Amino acid sequence: MATAVAEAEERAATQYAARIGHVSKSFAGPAGPQLVLDDITLDVAPGEFVTLLGASGCGKSTLLNLVAGLDKPTAGTIETPGGRPALMFQEHALFPWLTAGKNIELALRLRGVPKAERRERAEELLELVRLTGAYGKRVHELSGGMRQRVAMARAIAQDSQLLLMDEPFAALDAITRDVLHDELTRIWRETNLSVLFVTHNVREAVRLAQRVVLLSSRPGRVAHQWTVDIPQPRRIEDSDVAELSVEITEQLRGEIRRHGQH
Amino acid sequence: MASTETSTGDQPVKTVKADKDTHDLAGLEAGLDALETVHSGRTPLRETLVQKVLPPLSAIALVLVVWQGLVWAEVADETKLPSPSSVWSGLKELWLQGTLLDIVWTSVSRGLLGFLLALAIGTPLGLIVARVKFVRAAIGPILSGLQSLPSVAWVPPAVIWLGLNNSMMYAVILLGAVPSIANGLVSGVDQVPPLFLRAGRTLGATGLRGTWHIVMPAALPGYLAGLKQGWAFSWRSLMAAEIIASSPDLGLGLGQLLENGRNNSDMPGVFLAIFLILIVGIAIDLLIFSPLERYVLRSRGLLVKS
Numbered sequence: 001m002a003t004a005v006a007e008a009e010e011r012a013a014t015q016y017a018a019r020i021g022h023v024s025k026s027f028a029g030p031a032g033p034q035l036v037l038d039d040i041t042l043d044v045a046p047g048e049f050v051t052l053l054g055a056s057g058c059g060k061s062t063l064l065n066l067v068a069g070l071d072k073p074t075a076g077t078i079e080t081p082g083g084r085p086a087l088m089f090q091e092h093a094l095f096p097w098l099t100a101g102k103n104i105e106l107a108l109r110l111r112g113v114p115k116a117e118r119r120e121r122a123e124e125l126l127e128l129v130r131l132t133g134a135y136g137k138r139v140h141e142l143s144g145g146m147r148q149r150v151a152m153a154r155a156i157a158q159d160s161q162l163l164l165m166d167e168p169f170a171a172l173d174a175i176t177r178d179v180l181h182d183e184l185t186r187i188w189r190e191t192n193l194s195v196l197f198v199t200h201n202v203r204e205a206v207r208l209a210q211r212v213v214l215l216s217s218r219p220g221r222v223a224h225q226w227t228v229d230i231p232q233p234r235r236i237e238d239s240d241v242a243e244l245s246v247e248i249t250e251q252l253r254g255e256i257r258r259h260g261q262h
Numbered sequence: 263m264a265s266t267e268t269s270t271g272d273q274p275v276k277t278v279k280a281d282k283d284t285h286d287l288a289g290l291e292a293g294l295d296a297l298e299t300v301h302s303g304r305t306p307l308r309e310t311l312v313q314k315v316l317p318p319l320s321a322i323a324l325v326l327v328v329w330q331g332l333v334w335a336e337v338a339d340e341t342k343l344p345s346p347s348s349v350w351s352g353l354k355e356l357w358l359q360g361t362l363l364d365i366v367w368t369s370v371s372r373g374l375l376g377f378l379l380a381l382a383i384g385t386p387l388g389l390i391v392a393r394v395k396f397v398r399a400a401i402g403p404i405l406s407g408l409q410s411l412p413s414v415a416w417v418p419p420a421v422i423w424l425g426l427n428n429s430m431m432y433a434v435i436l437l438g439a440v441p442s443i444a445n446g447l448v449s450g451v452d453q454v455p456p457l458f459l460r461a462g463r464t465l466g467a468t469g470l471r472g473t474w475h476i477v478m479p480a481a482l483p484g485y486l487a488g489l490k491q492g493w494a495f496s497w498r499s500l501m502a503a504e505i506i507a508s509s510p511d512l513g514l515g516l517g518q519l520l521e522n523g524r525n526n527s528d529m530p531g532v533f534l535a536i537f538l539i540l541i542v543g544i545a546i547d548l549l550i551f552s553p554l555e556r557y558v559l560r561s562r563g564l565l566v567k568s
């Protein structure tokens with residue numbers, strides 16, 4: 001536990017977990033280059049939980065790929081001082097040829113954790129996502145919710161300061177999603193991770209985040225930001241969550257309407 | 263189990279209800295996990311026997327009955343259509359001479375050794391073709407084209423280049439099996455879901471580490487299919503080589519057994535050789551490749567029980 005405190009202090013020393021500075025991205029389209037992201041500037045503070053919200057075509061997944069280093073921005077800079085960010089996808093992306101535990105161990109191995117420590121670390125991470133005893137389970141033997149939790153454990157195993165999540169619960173049923181919201185909040189508070197969470201679900205964004213960033217579509221720009229100071233643990237049905245969601249939804253719909261006006 | 267984890271109390275708790283729910287989270291999750299987990303057991307032995315062993319045995323029995331019937335009906339004379347019993351006594355004779363296992367082993371050991379060589383060459387070759395664009399464009403089409411070339415076509419040049427010896431046999435096996443194995447691996451690599459590659463890259467598996475930890479295991483099912491086909495091609499090529507290039511120095515294999523039967527107009531011997539070739543091919547598949555393939559598919563949840 002002493003090391004966890006030391007790590008937290010070390011993290012607090014840097015001012016940001018991610019700094020996105022004037023980032024633009026265009027892709028080659030049939031009618032010349034298509035601007036997908038336009039001059040995005042956004043900081044994620046250490047330990048902060050930020051959700052990126054937007055309709056289709058706002059480039060939120062593109063932005064996440066840029067921050068993850070899977071793609072390069074056309075203009076602007078991205079800094080992630082905590083090393084290569086961990087990334088979680090909508091699909092669990094666990095490797096079916098490995099057991100749940102070995103999936104986590106692969107992440108540990110690839111970041112250079114010595115063999116002797118891997119097994120123990122993997123068991124600890126499984127315990128963190130409350131899957132004690134799932135070490136030897138094959139991916140197909142796990143339910144959708146369990147798979148996403150193993151994926152979460154694998155992402156945390158990368159020991160990155162920043163966790164990127166690309167609609168990780170969108171493919172789950174409503175009951176499971178609800179439980180995983182609680183679970184993610186708990187883990188975020190326990191691990192002190194910074195989270196950048198992409199979603200198109202307004203209530204999910206408000207339920208989870210300290211800050212909600214609304215992106216406009218085509219091209220994606222930061223349209224509006226809200227600080228959510230409703231104390232955790234929240235429920236998706238809480239009235240304060242609903243109230244803010246209504247306000248954000250209005251704004252989001254306004255953004256969408258602009259596209260139908262010409 | 264985890265009920266004490268969330269009661270640190272350092273965060274303001276909104277309502278009593280929310281607090282209680284957080285405490286219940288572990289239990290709720292355990293319940294969901296239990297409800298959604300699929301339990302897959304293995305089929306009991308008796309069922310396997312009835313479903314998997316009985317049908318082929320019945321088919322074999324039917325073939326024997328029809329065969330014997332044709333012999334009794336005298337559709338062709340004994341030199342063209344030997345009876346099952348004469349083939350059987352041919353087999354018994356070889357067994358009593360003590361040469362049966364030697365003959366089978368001569369061919370099987372050649373086939374397996376040739377196959378292992380093909381494996382050692384075909385695997386890196388397939389990997390390079392799959393991963394390096396220039397190489398793929400250069401030799402990819404030739405490699406798939408070679409698959410459709412009957413390997414018996416390689417026997418004459420192999421005899422001229424290498425002479426009547428074992429190396430010539432191995433050369434023919436390699437030319438038959440290497441393209442299959444390489445092509446299997448190429449299509450296995452092509453079918454790796456891009457998501458695995460992206461996930462691998464975010465975990466830091468790039469370059470050779472990506473190939474070893476992500477691409478190779480992800481491509482394994484396609485690779486195994488290629489190996490299976492590679493074995494079939496090895497065996498076929500070897501039989502072609504043994505039939506055409508028989509020489510006393512080469513030792514008696516199944517192909518030569520067949521060729522000797524033809525030379526001696528010994529139809530039961532010809533039938534016996536054909537059956538033995540068939541049985542070896544099936545046995546290797548059943549004993550090595552099918553279990554391997556089933557194991558890989560089952561462990562990935564890809565073997566759906568109907």
